[in-house]
Amino acid sequence: MPTAQSILSRTPDLAALEAVTTPVESDVVVVGVCAASTVDDGEAGGRGAGTGADLVVVAPGLSGEATGAVAAAASAVAASTTVGATTRIPAVDGVPGASVMLVGLGKDDDERTDETLRRAAGSAARACRGLGTALVALDTDRAEAVALGAGLGSFRPAKVTAKDEEPTTDTLRILVADSVAATAVDRAAVVADCVGLARDFVNTPPNLLFPGSFADRAAELGAGAGLEVEVLDEAALADGGFGGILAVGGGSSRPPRLVRLTHRGGEGRPTVALVGKGVTFDTGGISIKPAAGMEQMTMDMGGAAAVVATVILAARLGLDLTVIATVPMAENMPSATAYRPGDVLTMYGGTTVEVQNTDAEGRLILADAIVRACEDSPSHLIDTATLTGAQMVALGKRTPGVMGTEDFRDRVAELSREAGEGGWPMPLPEELRDGLDSEVADLTNVTPHRWGGMLSAGLFLSEFVADGVEWAHIDVAGPAYNDGGADGYLPKGATGVPVRTMLAVLEDIAAG
Ligand code: BES
Ligand code: MN
Ligand code: ZN
Helix, strand or coil, X not given: CCCCCCCCCCCCCCCEEEEECCCCCEEEEEEEEEECCCCCCCCCCCCCEEECCCEEEECCCCCHHHHHHHHHHHHHCCCCCCCCCEEEEECCCCCCEEEEXXXXXXXXXXXXXXXXXXXXXXXXXHHCCCCCEEEEECCCCCHHHHHHHHHHHCCCCCCCCCCCCCCCCCEEEEECCCHXXXXXXXXXXXXXXXXXHHHHHHHCCCCCCCHHHHHHHHHHHHHHCCCEEEEECHHHHHHHCCHHHHHXXXXXXXXXXXXXXXXXXXXXXXXXXXXXXXXXXXXXXXXXXXXXXXXXXXHCCHHHHHHHHHHHHHHHCCCCCEEXXXXXXEEECCCCCCCCCCCEEECCCCCEEECCCCCCCHHXXXXXXXXXXXXXXXXXXXXXXXCCHHHHHHHCCCCCEEEECHHXXXXXXXXXXXXXXXXXXXXXXXXXXXXXXXXXXXXXXXXXXXXXXXXXXXXXXXXXXXXXXXXXEEECCCXXXXXXXXXXXXXXXXXXXXXXXXXXXXXXXXXX
16 A cells, blocks of 8 residues: 555554444454452452453453353463463354454453553554454453553554555454543544554655655644644755754755644643654764664654654644644755764854764754744743664663653653653753863764763753743653564554653643
């Protein structure tokens, strides 16, 4: 299906999500299986639980006999109870489907988190791909977690191929308690779709997704969602004095862009600025990167993708606050027109920066965008970027580093963990700031040593945030991209992190 021409215009390939309040006959029925903590025979808390000797089947909506028979069958094949492990078995009497997809939920206890449900539902959805209509009966009271995990897990990355690839036609029917829970499923479908959009942008190869094509598609989708759209091309960037974006994008034959997308809330509502790094490919520039692994630098626009997806999500959910996305897009290439180590740039707003390393480019385009974003007088600003390899050294592949003004930083990190994206608060130590002093300009773009590389990047950005703005910087160098296998609701490749963190923060601010 996605050809070179269509990959950028496709809609995310996800299963349809639908809420059902009764266990309607389907092709496959997804139920939970967990390790028995205490022996408990019969109904557990109305969840419709049945036991084998060693495991408990969680299958709300199924009769006690049917659940018991599934448990016996699951036990007979020693189905794994590891969270997200899937085992497909034939249906037994009383199951409304042709087969049963058992999915591990871990230990049978009441502490089961939303994240456990999301991960399990995500794995199950992936395992059900191509099986038709699945009834997902995991927890009727936590419909949003189940639906969101299932939706996110059903995402199929696009392939650029000459063959005809049919989009997914599967439907995931989420068994829910009532019409209130059904609303949660609709919402989850919108969230999963927008996370899918971020993933599609990131997964699009860098010959097809470059500043011009990225800006065009973001503008088209933004307009479609009812956003105000402004795109600054290279001439407008030069007129405006966006020295960071112009320098970083100057080495490429495909010129840079600055995209602005605004979702308007009601009169008097708070304004939140979102800024995302959109380096569509990062060679390092004249300070060129080693060849090994350079192909991964196609994901260096993960922050921008997440920000574009989030402002569209804010519109589609009708959040009552103003959200203004400011998204710099550039390709960092070495060439005769590239910026060089030693150049002194005049950034948007006038601050000068000595370039010591052209591979520390993200902070340069972000600095321009942050200054522009602060002109809108937001109460809060979130920027996100695949900014530093040091993020992965400090926190690994799955944990975003969150820096910024302390209270807001902590709030963002906590909401990120609740959302299942795992953000962790990190400091901006004063003693590292000296390393950014320059002999020839206001700042240099790198410190003379590599210690605390994630933090010194954060300190650099802090210089461009207007006084009084509550600010959080989320470094997702590792978390934006999964170079391992699919896991839970995370596919291989782009993850869409931190869309759900930013959504949670926007909703938290909107709620006051
Ligand atoms: N885009 C990279 C950071 C990155 C590295 C993201 C690996 C994802 C995976 C960024 O532009 C970069 O090159 N950072 C340098 C900064 C250094 C020159 C101070 C880095 O982290 O090495
Ligand atoms: Mn770089
Ligand atoms: Zn980069």
